[in-house]
Amino acid sequence: xxxxKQSPQSLIVQKGGISIINxxxxxxxxxxxPWYQQFPGKGPALLxxxxxxxxxxKEGRFTISFNKSAKQFSLHIMDSQPGDSATYFCAASKETxxxxxxxxxxxxxxxxx
Amino acid sequence: EAGVxxxxxYKIIEKRQSVAFWCNxxxxxxxxxxxxxxxxxxxxxxxxxxxxGVVDDSQLPKDRFSAERLKGxxxxxxxxxxxxxxxxxYLCASSSLxxxxxxxxxxPGTRLTVT
Numbered sequence: 001x002x003x004x005k006q007s008p009q010s011l012i013v014q015k016g017g018i019s020i021i022n023x024x025x026x027x028x029x030x031x032x033x034p035w036y037q038q039f040p041g042k043g044p045a046l047l048x049x050x051x052x053x054x055x056x057x058k059e060g061r062f063t064i065s066f067n068k069s070a071k072q073f074s075l076h077i078m079d080s081q082p083g084d085s086a087t088y089f090c091a092a093s094k095e096t097x098x099x100x101x102x103x104x105x106x107x108x109x110x111x112x113x
Numbered sequence: 114e115a116g117v118x119x120x121x122x123y124k125i126i127e128k129r130q131s132v133a134f135w136c137n138x139x140x141x142x143x144x145x146x147x148x149x150x151x152x153x154x155x156x157x158x159x160x161x162x163x164x165x166g167v168v169d170d171s172q173l174p175k176d177r178f179s180a181e182r183l184k185g186x187x188x189x190x191x192x193x194x195x196x197x198x199x200x201x202x203y204l205c206a207s208s209s210l211x212x213x214x215x216x217x218x219x220x221p222g223t224r225l226t227v228t
Binding site: 004006032034036041042043044045046049089091093095099100101103104105106 | 117146153154155156157158161168169204206215216217218219220221222
């Protein structure tokens with residue numbers, strides 16, 4: 001019940017296109033869903049996060065869509081840029097306790113110029 | 114604000130040897146986490162501290178891994194003896210309660226290679 005499943009494993013997008021990464025979770029106790037961006041040789045960096053009381057959150061070119069009934073959430077990167085090329089991880093936790101993040105397996109995004 | 118600091122950045126050891134990693138969290142962050150990230154996978158929590166007390170160590174292989182956070186600030190993670198499957202990046206993260214959320218911030222990690 002602790003799994004977070006992420007897809008696709010890899011994604012290639014042209015500059016200016018939309019990148020979409022999907023995640024599904026099992027544990028209904030999860031109440032905090034962040035996305036992390038990781039460049040080679042670096043630690044994951046918090047990109048954007050959502051709580052289940054809203055269905056969408058937008059920050060700049062990054063949007064999280066959340067579907068509580070389907071237990072799914074997704075990251076949309078609008079106007080994708082070569083600098084967005086990185087590995088993206090979705091995660092989930094029971095935030096009220098500041099508990100561990102359960103990560104998805106990651107999506108390697110390549111944005112071609 | 115300085116980020117999470119970790120050292121060393123890289124370590125190569127032979128199996129059955131011991132190794133230790135150090136982490137200095139963001140100033141004022143009471144919660145500290147150690148994650149293991151195997152190549153091509155997402156990070157997996159090994160241990161979580163709240164101040165100097167252990168909150169969650171359910172996924173820590175206690176027969177070989179140990180961690181401490183003596184004064185509620187810095188932390189060390191030790192592996193003794195190391196196995197080949199311990200080859201991974203060891204990430205330290207810290208968090209504090211902000212706007213009802215524990216946003217976790219990660220250090221650059223220590224890449225361990227066990228030969």
